[in-house]
Amino acid sequence: MSESSGPFVKICGLKTAHDVDVAVEAGADAVGFVFAPGSPRTVGAGLARELAGRVPAGVLTVGVFRGQPVAEVRRFAEESGVRGVQLHGEEGPEYYEELRAPGRTLLRATAEHVERCGEYGEDLLLLDAPDPGSGKPWNWGSAEFTAPRGHWLLAGGLTPENVGEALRTTGAWGVDVSSGVERERGVKSPELIRAFVRAAHASAH
Numbered sequence: 001m002s003e004s005s006g007p008f009v010k011i012c013g014l015k016t017a018h019d020v021d022v023a024v025e026a027g028a029d030a031v032g033f034v035f036a037p038g039s040p041r042t043v044g045a046g047l048a049r050e051l052a053g054r055v056p057a058g059v060l061t062v063g064v065f066r067g068q069p070v071a072e073v074r075r076f077a078e079e080s081g082v083r084g085v086q087l088h089g090e091e092g093p094e095y096y097e098e099l100r101a102p103g104r105t106l107l108r109a110t111a112e113h114v115e116r117c118g119e120y121g122e123d124l125l126l127l128d129a130p131d132p133g134s135g136k137p138w139n140w141g142s143a144e145f146t147a148p149r150g151h152w153l154l155a156g157g158l159t160p161e162n163v164g165e166a167l168r169t170t171g172a173w174g175v176d177v178s179s180g181v182e183r184e185r186g187v188k189s190p191e192l193i194r195a196f197v198r199a200a201h202a203s204a205h
């Protein structure tokens with residue numbers, strides 16, 4: 001994982017070589033490929049392998065899953081060569097145990113309150129909206145919100161305009177975005193990707 005002093009930034013839902021290159025050149029720490037079915041961002045393992053092959057070793061490649069059987073997750077991860085696995089379903093700790101592999105980073109996405117990162121054996125916790133990938137924000141700015149301990153990413157409705165405030169308000173270790181860097185649903189905007197990474201990095205100063 002990133003040792004840089006700024007926040008960890010993941011750009012998710014990439015489908016083209018150009019968008020991958022833009023995210024990497026902009027300074028993203030991680031790029032995500034959606035393997036969950038039914039999303040306008042869903043890609044197959046073959047395309048993801050091509051895209052992941054463009055990514056330098058210092059940038060984490062992540063496969064995104066939702067409610068899929070463990071064998072399917074493992075197969076997609078192995079066929080695509082992604083180094084991270086992000087789970088958005090109801091999977092319990094045993095699921096993480098089964099997916100643990102040398103060099104693999106496990107990300108647990110949840111919309112529930114969590115005390116600390118690592119409760120299910122994950123390396124990174126991702127606090128997201130109940131409807132992941134929808135672009136809808138949630139109540140991370142409210143007085144009731146309490147941040148988990150450890151490394152966690154904030155996601156859900158983030159944009160270049162609100163990411164700085166989101167990082168300052170929540171103290172998140174990093175951020176993850178998909179909709180907020182798209183010009184239309186499922187189609188990334190290079191300008192918005194660059195603006196998002198710039199705004200996230202600027203929040204550290």
Ligand SMILES: O=C(O)c1ccccc1N[C@@H]1O[C@H](COP(=O)(O)O)[C@@H](O)[C@H]1O
Pocket residue numbers: 012013032034036039040041064065066088109126128129132133134135136155156157158176177178179180
């Ligand atoms: O992006 C999707 O379509 C998706 C589908 C299924 C599970 C997760 C998905 N994306 C994740 O959602 C957040 C981004 O949300 P937003 O669009 O920025 O509001 C991020 O964690 C993606 O990995």
